[in-house]
Amino acid sequence: MKVAIFGASGLVGSAFVEQVMGLGCKAPSTKMEVIPIVHSSGSAWRLARYGMELKSADLLSLDSIREAISGATHVINCTRGSEELMLDGLKNLLKICREKKIKRFVHLSSVAVYGDPPPLESEHEHAETKPEIGSYGWIKLQQDEIVQKAHKEGLSSIILCPPNITGPYSYFALDILKGIQKGTFALLDNGGSPVNLVDVANLVHAMELALTAERVDGGRYFITDGEAVTWYDFVNSFHEAFKVQSNLHYLDVQEFSGMLSPTRPPKRSLVKSFKHLFSDEVRGALLGDPGFEGLILGVRQAIKRMPALEDKLRNELGGKIQVPKVSLGQKYNVRLISQQRRKVLHLHQLASEKIGYTPIIDFQLSVKNFCNWYHDMHGDDEVPWNLLKELEVS
């Protein structure tokens, strides 16, 4: 089996390559050959340190994809990027996979396809998907549909659907830790909601199973750690390693809802457009252009000769003076707190039945791995390393 993995330099892609090839570990987990494919060499350092050959490919170029997956029998897609890359790029990738008669296509989706907050029925995969139009979940849902169509057309495919990914390098865990340290994170309603987690090693394990499963149906499968961990449990697990308890903030749902101001796009208004046209910025830019300079200065002189009109225009166009309000409240990371309104715990029961998935790392070990990694990178208790703590707060 020769697996081409697109998005190999990302969190999941790098972990897959390391785990499958046994890099830095004692033994490879399987005997797969891997072709790591990256979009940009700038983000590929984690894998480059092993001295392995990295291929680069542009998903918007069929020739580039064709060249990159040459010799591969199986393909994994862990790419992220612009909407164009995620949709058109995926179509291109699937087209070449069919052309090259790839035996299995494994696609990484996201629980975001169920919307935010997801419906309670989405503890199982068959629940209705209703992400907000234009959101990340909406793009991921379109991707799932594209993959399912390819499966129906003969490309054996499977979609893995992870929640928040934890373990070493986890952006999610780092975000929370930084939020706690900076005071921008708060537990909502004492953190009693489930936090859906999957350790990156568990996800990689599921990817291996998805590659080798005898039969797949193009379906979407939750891949989780399978433990009912609450937000409080998760945050509290950092306590021993990072002593974060004293920085923790708490909010109730009503307080948090009060902080969410609806953001509506500005209404179309001729008066506002007219005011914009005569704004200092526009006039300033036009004054720099010799063609407009004379015209504007001429109009200005003409208006100055009519003081009443000048005052009227200034009042009409300038409007009332608006004094911005000072924010007195704590500045919170709304995204991370908002996630705690999700009440559903996604279950990986279907993945267990279909591909034999069982988590290989439990919550405690997952946290331990993250903390060890973090301390390896940030450990600063000894002289003179301890001076670096100043950079976090200065």
Next chain:
Amino acid sequence: MGEINQFRIGIVGVGLISLQSHIPAALSFPDIKVVAFIDPAVERARQDLSMFGIEAKIVPDVKDVCAELDGVIIATPNHTHCPIATYCLQQGIHVLIEKPIAVNVEEGKRIVEVANANGLVAAVGYCTRFRENVILTKSVIENEYFGKVTGFAYQFGTPGGWASYSGYHLNAGSAGGGVLMVSGSHFIDRMLHFFGYPQGFSYWDDSQGGPEANAKFEANFSSLTHALKGAARFSKTVRLPGGLVIQTTKGKLILQETDDDPLMFFPKDQPQVKLQVFSNENDDSGSMDLNVFQRQLRDYVDACRNGTKPKVSAEEGVQSLELMQALYQKKMPMDMVGQPMLDKVF
């Protein structure tokens, strides 16, 4: 200024650093004329250069334009610095070489020899040395204004980042090393400038056959009056807020890893106070209004014209390379950062 006084410059390597920094700097001075761009990928260079709307030759090899040049900026993959620089110097052309000066000490020394033999300027592009806050830090350390330095620590880390056109930076052979060489060399240069060459050091990185993505070292320095210990770490896999913290007998100095942030001092005996430190030196030249690449180029061209030493000489470039090479030679393995504990399942 008449055209006859213009310094004729060629830019070798039309990659990202040239497009973003060297070319805008060169085009900003009326007494510098960009005569030619040299890049083997002529068509791509032509396309990239179209945004500047300038008329200059684009040729694949510096040999094609030697007779028309007073100086060159060499911004090519590291392993090509030595052959290009020595060739130019042999043709009577001054060189400003992007950091590091070369991929090993031997090549660096060769550049110094050829420059000296021909009486030409060889400068190295450690542009952060031109930061106002770095110049001020050097002065404050030397004058012991905030007390004697007793230790320091530095870090800089980004998850990935800059990507060269050729991808040479992920090849230890063509880059000369990994994160230490690519990101760390700027700090190594400044550290030598501030504290001199260390007497002893330990070094760790996570390379397993490729360029290291994480590296750190501890070093001991001794001056006439006292000893101090310093440490630095660099990462291409995690974000480490960049900056230098210097412990002194009177408090802590903090220099963020930016061009513009002021030097800060936190007095030991007044924890509620932090001081911003600014230079009070008059600079009639207006050079502090320029960005670091403009200041670097100004310094280089002035050195070429006046026969003076550039602010960052090739000799200093070699010294920083010597230290990096010595660190690599003393390498100890860093635990493969980020390796999960899987023993219990495999």
